[in-house]
Amino acid sequence: MAAEDPQPLLRFTGHRHLTTRLLLSTLTGRPIRISQIRSTSPTTPGLTPHEVSFLRLLDAVTNGTQIEFSMTGTTLVYRPGLITGSAEGLGAQGGVLRHEITRECAGRGVSWWIIPLCILAPFSKGSVNVTFWGEGCITSSTPAGDMSIDSVRTAILPLYKGFGIERNIEVRVLKRGCVPRSGVAAGGEVQVVFGHQVRVPKTLHLLNPGRVKKVRGVAYAVGVSGANNARAIESARGVLNKFVPDTYIFSDVSAAPQVESKEKGNPGGKKKGAVGFGVSLVAESSTGCLYSADVASPPTGGVTPEDVGKQAAYQLLETIEQGGCVEKSAAETVLCLMAMGSEDVGRVALGKDVIGDEDMVQLGRDLREFGGAGWGLRDKGEESEELVVSVVGRGVGNVGRKMA
Amino acid sequence: AMEIHGQKRPYRTTDLARMMYNLTMTPAEVVKKWRGEEDDDEEGDEADDDFFNKSKAQDPANLEDRHIPIFDYAALEAKWEDEEAIESLKSRFATGHMAGKGGD
Numbered sequence: 001m002a003a004e005d006p007q008p009l010l011r012f013t014g015h016r017h018l019t020t021r022l023l024l025s026t027l028t029g030r031p032i033r034i035s036q037i038r039s040t041s042p043t044t045p046g047l048t049p050h051e052v053s054f055l056r057l058l059d060a061v062t063n064g065t066q067i068e069f070s071m072t073g074t075t076l077v078y079r080p081g082l083i084t085g086s087a088e089g090l091g092a093q094g095g096v097l098r099h100e101i102t103r104e105c106a107g108r109g110v111s112w113w114i115i116p117l118c119i120l121a122p123f124s125k126g127s128v129n130v131t132f133w134g135e136g137c138i139t140s141s142t143p144a145g146d147m148s149i150d151s152v153r154t155a156i157l158p159l160y161k162g163f164g165i166e167r168n169i170e171v172r173v174l175k176r177g178c179v180p181r182s183g184v185a186a187g188g189e190v191q192v193v194f195g196h197q198v199r200v201p202k203t204l205h206l207l208n209p210g211r212v213k214k215v216r217g218v219a220y221a222v223g224v225s226g227a228n229n230a231r232a233i234e235s236a237r238g239v240l241n242k243f244v245p246d247t248y249i250f251s252d253v254s255a256a257p258q259v260e261s262k263e264k265g266n267p268g269g270k271k272k273g274a275v276g277f278g279v280s281l282v283a284e285s286s287t288g289c290l291y292s293a294d295v296a297s298p299p300t301g302g303v304t305p306e307d308v309g310k311q312a313a314y315q316l317l318e319t320i321e322q323g324g325c326v327e328k329s330a331a332e333t334v335l336c337l338m339a340m341g342s343e344d345v346g347r348v349a350l351g352k353d354v355i356g357d358e359d360m361v362q363l364g365r366d367l368r369e370f371g372g373a374g375w376g377l378r379d380k381g382e383e384s385e386e387l388v389v390s391v392v393g394r395g396v397g398n399v400g401r402k403m404a
Numbered sequence: 405a406m407e408i409h410g411q412k413r414p415y416r417t418t419d420l421a422r423m424m425y426n427l428t429m430t431p432a433e434v435v436k437k438w439r440g441e442e443d444d445d446e447e448g449d450e451a452d453d454d455f456f457n458k459s460k461a462q463d464p465a466n467l468e469d470r471h472i473p474i475f476d477y478a479a480l481e482a483k484w485e486d487e488e489a490i491e492s493l494k495s496r497f498a499t500g501h502m503a504g505k506g507g508d
Contacts (some may be wrong), residue, residue: 016469145470213498241496242490286498294472307477314480315472321493329471353414356438359469361431364424373405377421387417 002050008031009077010369018051018363019116020332022058022078025338026065028394031079039074044074049104050136054113055100060091061128085124085197096191097130105136106180107398109146110190114171115156120334121194122165122201128194131174135259140178140220140278141294147329148294148389149173149190150218150280156330162203162288163337168195175257176222178276179299187257187273195322200300201337203344203393206325209386215240215316217249217282219309223256223275232279232309239313249279255361277305279312283320287345290317291327313364323387324351332363339372341393349386414440 007029010382012021013036025032038045047055051207054077059065064081086361101110110132116199121128141148160169160258170193177188217236218228229251240247278296285291293316295308319327325348326334338346355362355377366376376390415438423434483489 006507019469115471119405141472144468145472147471209496211498212496227451237415239484243499245495245499310481311475311477314477314484315475317484317493318480321497323496328473347442356420356435358413360433361424361434364433365427368425377424381416387420 007031011035012366012369015047015051017359017366019054019112020336020363021366022054023119023336024118024366025078026058026080026083027336028370029080031077033077035073035075035076035131037076038263039072048107048399049077049102050108050112053099053101054116057113057117057130058120060097061085061117061124061130063087068382072139080315082165082326083120083124085121085126085128086130086327087126092129095127095129097128099130099132100134101132101136103135103185105134106186106329107142107201108144109138109140109148109179110188111141111149111152111232112144114178114190114192114331117192118156118160118194119333120200121192122163122196122337123340124158124194126196126400127168127197128192131189131191133175133189135186135187136272137177137190138179138186139173139190139275140175140222140273140296141280142277142296145199145299147292147297148218148278148280149188149221150316151282151294151329153218153388153397154218154280154282155290155327156333157272158288158290159326159335161204162204162206162334163198163341165196165198168193170194176220176252176254177257178222178274180274180298181299184274185257185259185271187259188269189257195246201340201394203341204334204338204348205227205344206289206334206348207380207388208287209323209325209349209370210245210285210305212283212285212291214246215244215248215281215283217247217280217312218252219249219277219279220252220254221277222254223272224277226251226253228277228305229253231305232277232312235306236281236309236313237264239310240316243317246285272343274299277308279309281316284311284317287325289325290330292329293314293319310350322351324352324354325349328353328354328357328360331360334391335363335367335375335391337361338391339367339394345376345390345392347388347390349380349388351386356389357387448499 062081063084067079068080132309139149172191175189177186233249257273258270261269276297281293283291295312373392380386
C-alpha cells in the first residue's frame with residue numbers, strides 16, 4: 001500500500017499550473033511538493049484564497065489526503081488520498097457536497113474549480129455530486145480568463161463521451177452570478193453531478209476535425225434587462241451568419257442573486273448580488289468537435305451588449321481558425337484523460353497554435369514527470385496546419401478503486 | 405539546446421518534439437522559439453540572466469493560468485471584416501466551399 005512505502009516527493013516550483021499538478025498528483029497517487037509559490041510577490045506571497053479553496057475541495061472529495069503549508073504559504077506538500085467522491089460522512093450531506101466559495105475567491109470563475117473536478121470525477125470511487133455556492137461563486141466568464149458555466153456544460157462535458165464516460169453527467173446552474181465589483185457578492189450556485197465512474201477511459205482517436213455545421217450559444221443577463229441579450233445575440237449573429245446559417249443563441253434572463261447582507265443592524269437581510277450579462281458560444285463540427293467562446297461584461301461596466309456579442313463571435317472564429325479537433329481551453333481535459341487511459345496509444349489532432357502554447361508544453365512535461373510517457377508529435381499531413389499528438393495511456397486509471 | 409539554434413523555419417513539428425522535453429528551456433522559450441519569434445542576438449550568454457530574472461520580468465497579465473487567452477478585439481474585428489480571411493475560413497464550415505481542402 002502507498003502508506004507503507006512512502007514515494008519520493010515530486011518537486012515543482014511556481015504557482016502556475018497548480019490545479020493541474022494537484023490533479024495529476026491525486027490521479028496518480030504521487031505526493032508532490034510545490035515551492036516558491038509567488039515567493040517573489042511583495043504584496044501577495046503564497047497561495048491565494050481560491051487556491052486554498054481548491055485544496056479544500058480536493059480534501060473533501062478524497063479520503064486520507066494530507067496537505068501541509070509552510071508558514072508563508074509559499075511551499076505546499078500534498079499527499080493525495082483515495083478519491084472517494086461525495087461520500088457520506090466525509091463532508092457530504094444527503095449525497096451532496098456543498099463547497100462554499102467565499103468572497104475572497106471571487107478572482108476566478110467557478111469553472112476554475114469545476115473543470116479540474118470533472119477530470120478527477122471519473123476515477124472516483126463513488127459518484128461526485130458537488131454544489132458550489134457562496135459569495136465568490138461566479139458562473140459567467142471572468143476577466144481572469146475562466147470560461148462561463150454554460151461553456152463548461154456545452155463544450156467540456158460532451159468531450160467525456162469520447163472516453164466512454166457519458167451517463168449521469170450534468171452541470172446545473174441553480175443561480176447565476178456575474179463578476180462582482182468590490183463590495184458586492186457574486187452569489188451564484190452550480191451543481192455538478194458526475195455519476196459515471198470508469199476503470200479506465202476508452203482510448204481516444206480524434207483525427208478529423210470535420211466542418212463546423214452549427215453554432216449554439218447562451219446569452220445570459222443577470223439582474224439587468226433581457227434586452228441586453230437580444231442585442232448581444234443580434235450582433236453575434238451578424239458576424240456568424242456569413243459562416244453558419246444554423247446559429248441559434250438561447251436567451252436566459254434571471255434576477256440578481258440575493259445574498260445575505262451580513263449587516264449589523266439587519267440580521268438575515270438580503271442584498272442584491274452582482275449584475276451583468278454575457279454570451280457563451282459553442283460551434284459544433286460534423287465530427288462532433290467543439291469550439292467555444294466566452295465574453296462577459298466587465299464588472300466595471302461600460303461595454304455595450306453589441307460589443308460583447310461581436311467579441312464573442314470573433315473569438316469563436318479565431319478558435320475555429322486555430323483548428324484541430326480540440327480547442328485550447330479543452331485540451332487539458334482531453335490530454336489528461338488520454339494519459340490516464342488504458343495502455344494503448346490515443347491520438348488527437350491539434351492546431352499548431354493550440355499545442356504551441358506554454359501551458360500545453362508544461363502540461364506535457366508535467367505528465368511525463370508524473371510517470372507518463374512523453375507525447376509523440378507528428379505532422380498530420382503535408383501542408384496541414386495540424387499535428388497529431390499521440391499519448392500512451394498509463395493504464396492506471398482508477399487509483400482509488402484499485403486500492404480500496 | 406545549442407543544435408536547435410540554427411533553425412529557420414517556424415512551426416516544424418520535429419523541432420517541437422525535440423524541445424518539448426528539453427528541461428533546460430522554459431515552456432515560454434520553447435513556444436517562442438518554435439514560432440520563430442525570438443530575436444537571436446540576445447540569446448546565448450543572456451540565457452542565464454533570464455533564468456534568474458524571469459519572475460520579475462513576467463508580464464503581469466501572464467501571471468495566472470487562463471483558459472481563455474487575451475484577445476485584441478479591435479485587431480480581431482479588422483481581421484474578420486476582411487474578405488480574404490472570411491473566404492479562407494469558409495472551408496472549415498459545412499456550408500463553405502465544398503471544393504476546399506479537407507472534405508467531409
